[in-house]
Each structure stands twice: as C-alpha cells, then as structure tokens.
Amino acid sequence: MTLPFRDINVQTASDAYIFTSPSSPNAPALAIDRPTGDIRLLDASLLSGKRVSRITSIAGILGVIQLRLGELLYDGCGGFGCEELVTDYGCEDKYIIVITKAQPVGRLRGHMVYKVVSTDILPLRERQVSDPDEDRFLNLLRGFIKPGPMYFSYSVDITNSFQRQAQQDAESPLWKRADDRFFWNRFIQSDLINFRNSGGRGQPAPQPNIDPYILPVIFGMLEIHPTTFKGTPLTIALISRRSRHRAGTRYFTRGLDDQGHAANYNETEQVVILNDHTTGLGGSSWQQQQKSSSLADGVGKEMQILSYVQTRGSVPAYWAEINTLKYTPKIQIRAIEAAYPAAKAHFDEQIRIYGDNYLVNLVNQKGREVPVKEAYEKVVEMLVSRPKEHVQGDQRTDEKFHTIETAEKKSQFDRLHYIYFDFHAETKGLQMHRAQLLIDRMREALVAQQYFRASVDSTPGNNNKTDGGRLDVRSLQTSVVRTNCMDCLDRTNVVQSMLARWTLDRMFIDLGLLARGSRFADEDAAFELMFRNMWADNADVVSNAYSGTGAMKTDLTRTGKRTKAGALQDGNVAVTRYCKNNFLDGPRQDAFDLFLGVYQPSVGGGLVFVDRRPVLIQAVPYIAAFGLFFVLMGMYSPRLPDAAVWPMRLFILFWTGVTGWALWFIFNNGMLYVNWPKLNPRPWATEGYHETISRVRKDKILGPLVARHERGLSVARYINAEEGKKRIE
Template sequence: MAPLLPFRDINVHVSGSHYSFLSPSSPNSPTLVVDRPSGDLRLHDGKLLGARRISSIAGILGIIRLRLDKYIVVISKARPVGRIRGHMTYKVQETELLPLRERPLHDHDEDTYVALLKSMLKTGPMYFSYSIDITNSFQRQGQADLALPLWKRADDRFFWNRFIQSDLIDLRSGLATTAGYRHSQGPQPGADPYILPVIFGVLEIRPTTIKTTPLTYILITRRSRHRAGTRYFSRGIDEEGHVSNFNETEQTIVLNDSGNGGFGGRLGSDNKEMQVLSYVQTRGSVPVYWAEINTLKYIPKLQVRPIESSVRSAKLHFDEQIQTYGDNYLVNLVNQKGREIRIKEAYEQLVKIVVSSPREGVEADKITDEKLHVIEPKKEKSKYDRLHYVYFDFHNETKGLRWHRAQLLLQQLEQGLRADGYFRGVDYPGDADGRMEVRNRQTGVVRTNCMDCLDRTNVVQSMLGRYMLTRMLIDLGILREGDEISQELEFENLFRNIWADNADIVSKAYSGTGALKTDFTRTGNRTKAGMAQDLSNSCTRYVKNNFLDGPRQDAYDLFLGTYLPSTGGAGSNLIFVDRRPLFIQAMPYFLAASIFFVLVGSFARRDTSTAVWPFRLIMLVFLGIGAATFHFIWSHGTLFVNWPKLNTPPYAVEGYQDALDRVRTNPILGSTVARHERGKSIARLGFMEEGKKRIE
C-alpha cells in the first residue's frame, strides 16, 4: 500500500473547545483535532459538529508552545514555483498563528515571542512539495524507501520545521498527550498526511534550451536547521558536530521532462527516457571552536579555542560528511595574512590531527608566498583519510581584478572532480512510484568555506557548478569537448543570475544583506557599481550585525527549538526587558540629541541682531556632550550591542560584565551607574547561569 502523501487542501474549523483540520478532497480520512486550550492532539473519524469553517490552508507548518499559550502555525498561502519530474513545488507566501486560548493572555514576553516568530516566518524563504522529497538530493532520493511517508524520508538536517512538527510526529508515533499526561496508544498512520516537511533556502526551476536541446535547470540550496543563526552570533562548531551556516547546494538538469515523470513513470517528450543529472556542493563554517565578538568595532575581536578541544566535535562532523557524501575536498578560502591567519592555521592543525600520516605540499609563485596548500594522507588508513584539504588564498590571487586566477583552484580540484563525478539517473518506464535507474553516483563533495561562508564561497561554488555542468553536457553529447557553456549567451545569462540570486538569499539569511561580489557572478566582471553596492552592503551589515541581529538570532532559536520558553505566569521574570542601568540606556539618546542640536545650530538661520557668543557656547557644550558620549559608547561597545536574549553567548555575558565593572569603578560615572541600576542587571540579562559555567 502506497503511503499517504500530505494533503494539498485542508479546511480549518474552529469552536470554543477545539480546532479541526480535514481535507475536503479526502473525506474518508480522519480529522485532526487540536483541543483547546490544552493542545492535546487526536484523530477523529468523520466531521465534528459544533464548529464553523474559518479558512482553507495549504498545510500545517507545526505547533509551538510559547510562554502562555500554544499556537498552530499554518500555511495560509503558497505560490507554485515549478515542477520537478512532474511534481509541483511551492514557496510559502503567507502564514498564520492560530492561538489555542479563546481569549489570549498577553504579557510583554509573549507578545515579543509572537512578533519574533512572525518576523522569521515572513522573511524566511521556505519551500515544500506534496509529492517529492526536496529535503534530499536526487542521489539520496534514489536510495530512499518510497513505501515510507514523505516526512519519514526527509533529511533531518534540512527538515526545517522538524521541531514544531514534534507534536504531530509524536501523535503519529503513538505518543499521545491527554490532560498533560503522555501515554502510548499505538501508531497513528492517519496523521501522516498532516506532516509537511519544509526546507529553508533557495529553489529555482527554469525551463531552458542549450544547443537546441530543451531541458530544465534546477538549483536548490538547503540550509541546515542545526546551529542556524546570524553572522556573529553563530560561528564554528558545536559539541554535536554541527557547524554554523551549513548549506547544501544541488545543481540539476532534467532532460525530456514532459511533466509526467513520477506519475506512472511515463516516458518523457518524444518517447525519450527522462534523465536527471545533479551535482552537490556544501559550505559550512570552519569546524573548530571560534567566535567573533562584537564590540562596535568594524572588525570584531576574534577568539579561537585550543585545537585539541575541537577534535572530538570535528570528527563527529566529518563522520557525517563522509557517510553522506564520500570523499570531502575541504576548500579553505580565508586570508593567509592578518587576523584570518589564525583560522587558517587552526583548520590546518585540525586536519593534520584527524588525517593519519598527513603529507603536505605547497605550490608557490611570484604573487604570493602560498598559492595552494594541500594536505593529503600518505596512505589511506582510516575513514578520515577521505578528507583532502586544499587552501587557496582567494583575495591575494584575485586582487587587481585578476578573477581569471580563480581557475588555479579549479585546476587543483579538477582530477578529484572528474573522479567523484555526478549523479545520473533515468526513470524506470512504467514504475508508478517514479523510481529511477541509477547510472552514475557522485562519490565525493567539495566543502567550501571562507570566514562567513558567503562571498568568496559563492564565487567559487558558481565556478565549480559551471565546470560540472559543462562536464554533464559533454557527457550527454549536447556540447563537444572543448566547448564552453558561456558560448550559449541566453543560458549563460540565466546561469549567472540564478547563482547570484542564490548567493544573495543565503547571505541575507546569515548576514542580513545580499552577498558581496555578485556583480562578478552576474556579469563575469567587477564593476564600479558592484563595488559601490558592496560598500553599501558592508555598511548595512555593520549596522545589522551590531544592533539588529539579536532578535533575529532569538527568532531562529525559538522556531528551531534551541530555546524553550518557560511557562511561568504572566508578567513574571520578563526576559526582554532592558535591565541595563538607566544611565547606560540613555547614552545613545544623549548622543542623538547632541548631534541634532549641533546640526540645527550649524544650519539654522539666526537674527543678525542676536549675540553670537551665547549661541556658540551652547554649540560647544553640545559638541562636548556628543564627543564624550560617543567616546563612552565606543569604549564600552559591548554594553550597546543588541545581544540575543534567549541563548546569550557566554563570551557576551563575560564581555558585558567586564565592561559594566569598568564603568562601576570609574570615579566619575561609577556612583551614577550604581544608583540607577534596576534590580542589578546581573539578575537576568544574558543568562548569567551560562556565564558561570563558562567561567568554571
């Protein structure tokens, strides 16, 4: 019996005692009932009476408990993106939170939680399909058990709404909750169609033509739900081996796609077999314990813990990478000079420890002391010897707009790229489940990183994507050996813009702005307009990373379940209240007022009969106040960074306390700060418990 796929249409009914969800196209399926206000879930045969229909939805994103109430998160509107082997895919356009309490209780924290969730749901690019598993690459799909429901086939790393689907998954597994007590009632397969996996990232599907051959070009980027966060609040690796900003990008072409693939396994256009060719790359933060600490300086303070402390976590990370992808080519693009050299050296020390009997090779030229640095095992003795470290000094090699020198890295990787290949599958004729005959597998992956895994990484990934796409087309006979895809001008424009859009979306999720250097990705050249846009993005990143990213990180932590709100009473132990001393809170307002009065005094007209010196004296006073407040803010920047309130990093707690202690000991300001402290800020700000653990 084929598994039930997620419902494509769901009607929502509501009464004072429950919400009920039922698919009108599957009237014989059980109704999902969510009791109010407890949130207990159950399946009911038939329609419940006494409820009124309030809306039709595209799916249930999940259920989340906040401080005072539970909320059902539903997809109220979805936009079709395109078909993959006949299966339609969708982008989440609008969502809605349905509270379980008939008269919702409000307090400051609850309202903030709801606002954080709505903000993330509104800005986060999320995609789904009712009939194909887009959380997995085509190669992993080919190995999946199609008898399983869609959510059980999903890759746990990219099942973005996995946490808020926990209640539904528990119901399906037979772990029901009634009146607050959990009990087993046996598996409930009727819940399967209500569980809809969603990915966070990029999904582009474009029909196109190359050399008169029609095909579908697809680019999918899946963001991992593990250690997800914002630029300066999520770096490096955690104890479970998850790295920050980990993304899997899959480039695919589908030939002879008539739109019927996967439904009856029919042949493609002109009775030719439908073929799928895909190539996967990954990116992720350097897998050691490191952090960059915001202090309002443009370049944050870098911390790197001893490498020995990272070995266990790094092995967990590489275990998963090798098991999933095979050989790993670790392409490191950080600078070999300045502050980034510490990250470069840490990564190389880690690889030398993990790889048995490492053999190093350095290729030098006249431009840099180290063009390519390669660490390979002498003889394969363990699974970690499937790691191949390649360092490339991207900035030095490409400075002066010498972008063609990035091809030096491609030359170093070319042998491995050809050996590891790409996935190639053909639909089985007449297979109702849409299974594919696998003709070739990808046996290795390129894992690229720079400091942020954004800008340099994007350029290199698009370069590798272009190379592998060319190899695919040559193997298919569409291109001849020696041909370049860039000769196909229409497709070249499509390719460049899709990869540039991919770069921008990945970057916005992490840094808050579009990627840098996308003018090169879009046009193949660096332009003055592109440099100006990069300057604008860099300035915007500075503002967002210091003053706006705290709430963004809180939203990730809340949605992904890395923070669980306490269920205390309304109005008690508020988390989002600013507990800094009032004098410190007022500093930015003093600075803004001083700047305002100085600007008004500089440009406003004044009567010629008015005495000048009192006006100038007032201007000097405000100028002095502005200079003093700016110096104070700049010298104690940690006090003014908008840190995450839910999972405050330990280094932020320590830095905050150090800066506050310096102010307290100041002979002029110390007494003022102590007199105006509200509940002494150490009472709640920033999870002092974590700070204590870190100090111990």
C-alpha cells in the same frame, strides 16, 4: 506510499481546531483540543453536526509551538485558584502555525514544488490579559516566518538530493524520508510526530493515519528553470538547503557546536533534467509526460536526471567573532584539542553521507583571518593518520596553495583532503579570472568524483503516480567539495558557481550536447545569462539568511567580470552588514532559536526581554542624539542681526563636547550597546559585559553614578545568560 494532503480545511470550534481533507473524505480528521493541545484522530463523517465558528482552507500545517507555561501566566487563568486550573486543564500557550498561501515554483520530475507565501498563527487559548513577553515571542515568530524562504512539495522529497532519494524506500511517508538536517520545521512538528509514533490521550498506540498531515519544509533557495540549450529542451534547477542545526546570524553563530554541527551549513544541488515535459506551472500527470516524451527531440526519449552536490559550512573549530561596535570584531578561538570531538563528529557525518571530502579553505593567509586558517589546518592534521603537507607559492604570494593529505589511508578520516587557496591575493585588482587556478588544481579530483546520473524507469508496473517512476541509477557522485571562507558567503559562492559551471560543461559533453573541450558559455548566450543569474540569486538568498544583506561579488557571478560599480555596491553591503550585525541581529538570532527549538520559553524565566542595563548606560545614546540636535539647531537657527555671537558659540561648543563624549563612551564600551540575543545569550557576551561594566565603574564621570544605581542589575540580567550557557555546555 502516504503523501501529505494537498488541501486541508480548518474548522474552528470553541473546544478544538479540526483539520480535514475535502479530497479525502474517508481519511480521519485531525483534532487539536483547546486549550490543552491534545491531539486526536476522529472519524470525519461524525463531524457534520459539530458547531464551528468558521472554516478556512489552508495549504498545510507548518507545526505547533508552545511559548509559555500556564504557571507564568496565572492571571490569564483567572487569578485566585489558578494553580488547580493549570493542573486540571494544562493552561498552556500553544499555537498552531498553518500555511495559508503557497506559490507554485515549478516542477521537478513532474512534481510541483511550492514556496510558502503567507502563514497564520492560531492560538489554542484566548488570553484574557496582555503578556509583553508572549507578544514579543509572537512578533519574533511572525517576523521570522514572513520573509523566510521556505519551500515544500506534496509528492517529492526536496530535503534530500536526488542521489539520496534513489537510495530510499519510496513507500515510506514523505516526512520519514526527510533528511533531519534540512527538515526545517522538524521541531514544531514534534507534537504531531510524537503522536504518530506513540499516540496520545485515549489513543495510546502509534497513529500512522496522521502521516498526511505532517509536511516537511526546507529553508533556503530553490529555482526551477524550464529552458533550452542549443535547441534541446531541459530543466535546470538550483536548490540550497540550510541546516536547522546551529542556524543563526553572522556574528552570533560561528564554528561548531558540541554535536559537530557547523554554522551556516548549506547543501547546494544543481539539477539538470532532460525530457521532462511537465515542468510548467500547469503541468500534467506523470503518465501524460511519459506519453509526450516520445515526441521529444534531443538526447534520447527517456527522462534523464543529472545532479551535482556541494556543501559549505563554517570553519570546523570552536571560534567566535565578538562584536564591540568596531568594524572588524575580535576573533576568539578556543583550544583545538577542545574542539577535536566536535570536529570528529562533524566529519564522521560528512564522510558517511558524501564520501571523500575536499575541504576548500578561502580565508586570508594574512591579517585577522590567520588564526582561523591555522585552526582549520590543525583540526585536519589531528584527524588524518599521517598528514603530509605541501605549500606552493609564487611571486604574488608565498602560499598560493596549501594542501594536507594523508600519507597512507588507515581510517575513515583519511578521506579528508584539505586545499587552501589564497583567494584574495590571487584575485587582487579585479582579476577574478585567476580563481580558475583552483579549478585547475582540483581537476583530477573533480573528474574522479563524478556526478549523479539516472534515468526514470518507465517499465510497466513502475509507473505509479506517487513516485513518478523509479530511478535507474547510471552513476553516483562519490565525493563532495566543502567550501568555506570566513562567512561562507561571498568568496564561497564565487567558487561554488565555478565548480558548478565546470561540472555542467562535463554533463553536457557526456550527454553529447557539447563537443569535448567546449564550454556552454560559448555556445548559448541566453543559457549562460540564466545560469549566472541563478547562482547570483543563490548567493543573495544564502547571504540574506545569515548576514541580513545580499552577497558581495555578485557582479562577477552575474556578468562574468569584476567591475568598479560592483566594488562600490560591495562597500554599501559592507556598511549595511555592519549596522545590521551590531544593532539588529539580536532579535533575528532569538527568532532562529525560538523557531528551531534551541530556546524553549516553557523552561525559561519571565521578563527575558527586559533591558536591565543601568539607566544611565541606556541614556548615553539619547544624550548623543540630543547633543547633535542642539548643535545643528544652534548652527542653522536664524538669528537677529544684532544678536550676540559668543553665547551661541559657547552653546554649540558645549553640546559638541557633550555629543563627542557620548559617542566616545559608546564606541569605547561597545559591548554595552550591541543588540545581543536575549533568549540564549552567548558566553563571550556575558563575560564581555562584566568586563566592560567593571571598567565603566571606574569612569570619572559615570562611574560613581553607575555603581550607586546598579541595584544588582548585572546579576539579575545574566541569570538567563548563565542558564543559556549551561544548556550549551
């Protein structure tokens, strides 16, 4: 089996970047030519006499990305005659993104897992002139990669659950085994993968020797805790893998795309490993672990792996929330019939991968969330053969539970089981313990779905270093719970942690660590605290990636009860989300689209980041700021004892009126002041802009001035929007 190189040196030359592995001197060197980006494999022994400017040690290659075509940057090619130069030399702006520092997180089954700590971007062409758009693209990439929680391993496939790992060919290269949904850097690895599959200039055949340079990375949350439970040593890990499909920010990415990919889709796996004695950061080899396992106390002497998988994802329909600077955006839902093919594709994949799907819906049954709830139910009714509905209510609510099952199983979509639970109504008044009603309702399904359990086959001939021993499967998880609320963040994480807790109790009972009917929370307080904090950390990481803030209701996850302090913290989170989602999320969405290949600058136009709103529209926030400044200056500036009062009062009243009008204008025309994505403008943003600007033209104060000075800017600004809309369609 071919594994990625653990150590790579980068030699920087004037004509190429050359990558070699010091620990594998006989392996071919990888050369990426400058400035063309052509990829070649070289005999490493022939590089000794090559002149290089510097040699750098890196942890891996994240990928290669092209930002602009040469034709858009002809000045950088020398001006006159540049067209010929572009044709001959492929004057492209490509960059190699390398991992310069990785931090060990812990060991899973003896394999070390790392977190990406720092990266560097290596240009293939030195630009002679500054290009504002190119600089903006680079800043987006750096700002996206730096805080992004990305993880990788050189020897174990963390893109796949342990159950899927057990069903794979362990001899294939690590990147080929990776789950395409969670192979986060798949797009920027395209150049290396294409060269591997079909070769390149001078090397037209497939090139399997490049496999060790291709390193799959996941985006999400990963914690590994070597610990004990009632004196029994074990390792517990939590892994949340975010899908690279339809990834983005909270209000700009909702529902499904045409391929059936759901927004904010995450697979979360809770793993328990017993008799794993290589869990420290130092660790030892797998063979040493097998020898030391004979000294273990507790349940057996063989390594045992138990895992439980859940998923979350946006409501599978075509819907959006449209920012207008109001606290609660307007919900827009397209016809369910239009979303049927996408929903069918989505659940076809979910059933193929996970088996039966229990669809837990936690949105509100009253207020603005009702259309989303109804859309989900209509989708399920269209998919199952003979939908059979059951509604249960009580004195708290008329619809505590709403289930949709099939009356008879005729198609694969009859493996969908819809369960609506009125989370907010049941937990109102800080009574979060009532969420346990959902677990009680699902008990039979949870018992039937099982969990994955395997032992490591340590028989002679199977204990090779590369895979650490084969998995001897004892039981498989046969279904999955797919949970959602509006954002798939706060309510979702509370319910997922409760499902994980219930299953962990069951695992410990099956292992003989707990008596039947007992709960681990009552047996080991330290383990309980660690479990709570691990799931609260998961809530914060998933929420930060989508909404820009930590999760709400984490006081319940961390302490086990809802508190007033936690409610106040939720208020702070809500205000922060409002500000970020309206004024900062546009560039964040652009960064997602750029890194994941949803937007490719090589096929886009120039000056995409220019603000083409009429100048007077852009000036209104500044007028409000200046007006507020003059009001405060007038109120708090010291005055002479004999100074007249009325002139200052009139001054303050005038600027108060100006400030009030400016704020009224901003919030009454909020579509013009939301920080929208510029690389792939949303169709509803385009439509809303045109509607709002048409209304502004009728404004008694600014209308005539705007109409006079627009100069066709609305058409110029939304050329890229229409291109983005066509790509989406």
